[in-house]
Amino acid sequence: LAKHGYVLQHYPENVLMPGERRATLSKSKGIHDLTLRERQIFADALKNNLLTVKTITGKDARAKLVASRRPVIVGEAPAPDSNNRRGRRWFANGRLDRRG
Numbered sequence: 001l002a003k004h005g006y007v008l009q010h011y012p013e014n015v016l017m018p019g020e021r022r023a024t025l026s027k028s029k030g031i032h033d034l035t036l037r038e039r040q041i042f043a044d045a046l047k048n049n050l051l052t053v054k055t056i057t058g059k060d061a062r063a064k065l066v067a068s069r070r071p072v073i074v075g076e077a078p079a080p081d082s083n084n085r086r087g088r089r090w091f092a093n094g095r096l097d098r099r100g
Contacts, residue, residue, distance in 0.1 A: 002065040002092035
């Protein structure tokens with residue numbers, strides 16, 4: 001995504017992000033790591049245009065994506081009753097935080 005200047009926005013809160021590991025697995029297996037419920041949430045987000053792709057055209061902005069100074073995936077806001085105050089962000093280097 002970063003190399004092509006794409007940012008995925010509004011990634012569903014209750015779905016594993018790319019590279020995140022489920023505690024019961026020794027290594028990430030991509031989409032197969034998602035539970036059936038997570039797959040349904042993800043599919044619904046795609047069908048309802050909630051999950052969007054933003055194109056970054058500026059050379060400096062794209063460089064920041066590749067250098068992991070800007071997130072490549074930005075998660076949706078957590079539910080009001082969540083223990084988390086901010087959404088998740090995933091960077092090109094695999095770093096994940098909750099500063100979204």
